[in-house]
Amino acid sequence: MSGLPVKTSDLIDRLAADLKPEPRNRLPRLIALGALGGAAVSGLVVGSLWGIRPDMAAALRTPPFWIKEFFVLGLAAVGFLAVLSLARPAGKAGRPAFLAVAIASGLGALAVLQLASAPPELWKRLVMGKTSAVCPWLIMLLAIPVMLGLTWAMRRMAPTRLRAAGAMAGLTAGALSALIYSVSCDESAMPFVFVWYGGAIAAMAIVGALMGPRLLRW
Amino acid sequence: MNTVEVQLRALMIESLAGNERAYRMLLQESGKRLRAYYSRRLVDAAMADDLVQETLLAIHTRRGTYDPERPFTAWLHAIARYKLIDFLRSRRQRRTVSFEETPEEALVFEEGDPLAQLDLAQILETVSPRTRELIRAVKIEGRSVAEVATVSGLSESAIKVAMHRALARLSKKFGRDVS
Numbered sequence: 085m086s087g088l089p090v091k092t093s094d095l096i097d098r099l100a101a102d103l104k105p106e107p108r109n110r111l112p113r114l115i116a117l118g119a120l121g122g123a124a125v126s127g128l129v130v131g132s133l134w135g136i137r138p139d140m141a142a143a144l145r146t147p148p149f150w151i152k153e154f155f156v157l158g159l160a161a162v163g164f165l166a167v168l169s170l171a172r173p174a175g176k177a178g179r180p181a182f183l184a185v186a187i188a189s190g191l192g193a194l195a196v197l198q199l200a201s202a203p204p205e206l207w208k209r210l211v212m213g214k215t216s217a218v219c220p221w222l223i224m225l226l227a228i229p230v231m232l233g234l235t236w237a238m239r240r241m242a243p244t245r246l247r248a249a250g251a252m253a254g255l256t257a258g259a260l261s262a263l264i265y266s267v268s269c270d271e272s273a274m275p276f277v278f279v280w281y282g283g284a285i286a287a288m289a290i291v292g293a294l295m296g297p298r299l300l301r302w
Numbered sequence: 303m304n305t306v307e308v309q310l311r312a313l314m315i316e317s318l319a320g321n322e323r324a325y326r327m328l329l330q331e332s333g334k335r336l337r338a339y340y341s342r343r344l345v346d347a348a349m350a351d352d353l354v355q356e357t358l359l360a361i362h363t364r365r366g367t368y369d370p371e372r373p374f375t376a377w378l379h380a381i382a383r384y385k386l387i388d389f390l391r392s393r394r395q396r397r398t399v400s401f402e403e404t405p406e407e408a409l410v411f412e413e414g415d416p417l418a419q420l421d422l423a424q425i426l427e428t429v430s431p432r433t434r435e436l437i438r439a440v441k442i443e444g445r446s447v448a449e450v451a452t453v454s455g456l457s458e459s460a461i462k463v464a465m466h467r468a469l470a471r472l473s474k475k476f477g478r479d480v481s
Contacts, residue, residue: 107366174376
């Protein structure tokens with residue numbers, strides 16, 4: 085009747101019998117759940133090990149603090165949009181990827197401006213800060229739970245560009261992790277944030293691109 | 303927009319709402335389309351049927367990734383294509399594939415992106431019929447230039463020049479070395 089082999093017809097019967105209504109917006113909700121679930125774990129780690137930076141109240145009134153937060157929050161947001169799009173078959177993420185580059189370039193320009201207006205003796209301090217030896221590593225470590233959460237969600241989806249999907253999941257994980265870490269990190273020189281925060285986030289995107297085809301295969 | 307798309311999309315939207323009858327029809331229609339899709343691309347019918355089933359299963363478990371604002375057939379095609387590429391890739395990684403089981407395309411080309419094989423026919427469509435025959439005889443069937451020269455009545459150097467030009471043009475156009 086259907087022109088299909090018996091085995092296939094049987095399968096169709098079983099699948100049809102298994103049908104349940106599909107809640108709308110399941111996809112964004114699952115991805116948000118994965119990302120936030122991972123972020124909660126990282127947040128607990130940061131909160132219990134280091135807590136909030138002691139000078140937080142003062143920092144809240146300074147522009148560099150907000151530039152730093154906008155940078156990581158912006159990257160997390162475009163990363164999330166990219167993941168959302170790449171989680172669907174044939175999904176693309178040209179625009180979010182472009183926005184990510186634009187955000188990074190913006191911060192890069194601010195970093196150069198800050199260096200240009202400072203005497204050369206200060207350059208090293210502006211770039212290296214006090215914590216450059218640990219900052220990128222901690223951001224990458226704290227990105228792992230977020231990455232796991234995103235992977236968990238994406239494996240229930242149907243990405244067809246696994247490298248791009250992995251890269252954007254890595255970017256999102258790195259940026260969310262940086263956001264959490266920034267609460268306890270008192271560095272806010274633009275060159276420092278660009279090099280070490282940006283570097284850690286970019287590294288996570290590369291890790292994601294490398295692991296995507298293996299992690300996200302379905 | 304064509305009628306198939308309109309029908310299938312309506313069925314899919316009903317299915318997502320939990321309508322079992324619509325879903326059964328959708329799976330049957332999709333199954334037929336998938337069968338045609340895979341049997342056109344794989345020589346072995348049993349393998350094509352396995353892929354049809356695997357893809358139907360993927361449609362079922364991942365139906366939430368369909369965006370009702372977009373065409374259903376594009377969604378279905380993207381899944382079918384992904385499953386085909388994944389299948390060809392995993393076969394290439396397993397070295398114990400028997401000769402009889404290997405799809406024809408995989409025998410002709412040992413290396414490279416599986417998409418290259420699928421798209422080969424399309425790429426060859428873009429050159430003149432005579433050149434296409436030359437490329438097919440020498441590069442795909444593996445015959446010698448001398449042999450082709452005897453059969454076609456062209457000189458060996460004329461064949462080499464025609465092929466060289468065509469392949470250079472193709473690799474420029476498609477951005478990879480096709481020779």
